[in-house]
Amino acid sequence: MTDPEKTSLMDRLFAPQWAGGWTAARIVFGMALLATHLPRATGIGDVYGVQDILFTMGPLTLNKSIVLSEGSAWALWSAGLLGLGGLLFGGRAAKPGLVLWLLTTVVLLVNETLNIKAYDRLNLWLCLAFLLAPIGERTLQHKWRSPVARWILLITFCALYGSTGWLKALHEPSWWTTGDVLAYHMLHPYFGMKPIGVWVSTQQWLLLPLCWTTVVFEAGFPFLVWWRRTNPWLLLVGLLMHLGIGLFMNVGPFSYVALAAYPALLRPDLARELYEGHIAPRLQGSVAREKTDQ
Numbered sequence: 001m002t003d004p005e006k007t008s009l010m011d012r013l014f015a016p017q018w019a020g021g022w023t024a025a026r027i028v029f030g031m032a033l034l035a036t037h038l039p040r041a042t043g044i045g046d047v048y049g050v051q052d053i054l055f056t057m058g059p060l061t062l063n064k065s066i067v068l069s070e071g072s073a074w075a076l077w078s079a080g081l082l083g084l085g086g087l088l089f090g091g092r093a094a095k096p097g098l099v100l101w102l103l104t105t106v107v108l109l110v111n112e113t114l115n116i117k118a119y120d121r122l123n124l125w126l127c128l129a130f131l132l133a134p135i136g137e138r139t140l141q142h143k144w145r146s147p148v149a150r151w152i153l154l155i156t157f158c159a160l161y162g163s164t165g166w167l168k169a170l171h172e173p174s175w176w177t178t179g180d181v182l183a184y185h186m187l188h189p190y191f192g193m194k195p196i197g198v199w200v201s202t203q204q205w206l207l208l209p210l211c212w213t214t215v216v217f218e219a220g221f222p223f224l225v226w227w228r229r230t231n232p233w234l235l236l237v238g239l240l241m242h243l244g245i246g247l248f249m250n251v252g253p254f255s256y257v258a259l260a261a262y263p264a265l266l267r268p269d270l271a272r273e274l275y276e277g278h279i280a281p282r283l284q285g286s287v288a289r290e291k292t293d294q
Contacts, residue, residue: 013147013151014146014147014148015147016144016145016146016147017144017145017146017147017150017268017269018143018144018268018269018271018272019134019137019140019141019143019144019145019268020140020141020142020143020268020271020272020275021263021264021266021268021271022133022134022135022140022145022149022263022264023090023135023140023141024263025130025133025135025260025261025262025263025264026087026088026090026094026130026133026135027088027090028256028259028260028262028263029087029126029130029260029261030084030087030088031088031256031260032123032253032256032257032259032260033084033087033101033123033257034084034088035253035256035257036117036119036120036123036252036253036257037077037080037081037084037101037105038081039252040077040108041077044070044073044074044077045070047111047112048068048073048076048077048108048111048112049068049069049070049071049072049073049074062107062110062111066107068107068108068111073108073111076104076105076107076108077104077108079100079104080100080101080104080105080108082097082100083096083097083098083099083100083101083102083104084097084101085097086098086100087101087135090135090136090138091136091137091138092136094135094136095131095135095136098127098130098131098135099131102124102127105120105123106124117252117254118251118254119251119252119253119254119257122160122254122257122258123257125156126153126156126257126260126261128152129149129150129152129153129156129261129264130149132148132149132152133145133149133150133264134146134149141275141280147268149264150264150265150268153261153264153265154225154226154265156261157221157225157258157261157265158221158222158225159222161217161218161219161221161222161238162218162219162221162222164218165214165215165216165217165218165219165220165221166218166219168214168215168218168219169215169219174211175211175212175214175215176211176212176215178208179204179207179208179210179211181211182201182207182210182211182214183200183201183202183207184201185249186198186200186201186248186249187201188249190250191249191250191251192249192250193250194247194248194249194250196247196248197247197248197249200248210244213237213241214241217234217237217238217241220234221234221238225265228267228269228270231265231266231267231270232266232267232270235262235265235266238258238259238262239259239262242255242256242258242259243255
């Protein structure tokens with residue numbers, strides 16, 4: 001056996017980890033991608049297949065060479081939907097399905113150019129991790145795999161939450177004092193104006209605790225997510241925060257896309273304990289009951 005004291009830091013960092021969390025992450029990610037993909041069908045005729053006004057920006061210059069017709073836009077959308085079917089089905093169809101969705105969606109997004117949503121950008125970043133993850137295998141609850149894909153997710157979310165959290169903490173004092181900035185978001189004509197959000201924007205006793213929790217969670221995420229004791233509680237706060245965003249504001253499927261990574265962000269040892277201590281016994285009990293009924 002290898003002496004742990006003689007094991008290098010790199011060996012410990014990249015030692016195989018329990019991979020069962022990727023099964024849940026794949027399913028949730030597939031559903032989140034579906035939530036971003038299906039609504040595009042309503043815009044095929046006036047967003048993706050329009051040939052009158054075409055925009056380009058930065059490296060997104062595909063419109064100079066390829067002009068989508070309404071029919072070709074529908075074909076790309078349909079191919080992407082087929083790809084998501086493969087991702088959700090899993091097994092050998094998972095990664096080819098994700099690649100098919102990614103390629104067709106990138107072409108559609110290039111046609112959108114000036115209006116690429118935050119959740120679309122996050123989707124593209126997450127695809128890198130999911131393509132490196134073992135999502136193309138079955139029975140991952142019995143397997144240990146490389147942690148590289150999880151490290152990519154951790155770095156992505158540390159950058160995402162950390163940058164927004166520290167910007168709020170250092171440059172937007174109303175997050176600490178009045179909560180006006182959060183109230184403004186809830187009243188914004190484009191991504192606010194939900195009735196419950198409008199009500200919360202007037203409740204100072206609720207608004208400030210929500211602001212403080214948001215800033216502490218985001219700013220603390222790059223530090224607290226690594227530790228076994230704080231990891232699950234931090235992700236629980238993140239889960240509640242994103243559900244609150246979806247409840248109080250109109251931000252599309254952004255919250256669901258962000259939460260898709262959470263099953264893999266949970267420490268693998270804790271995820272395994274959760275699965276073997278609570279989920280697996282219930283699944284086995286359900287199977288036993290079905291056999292008894294038969």
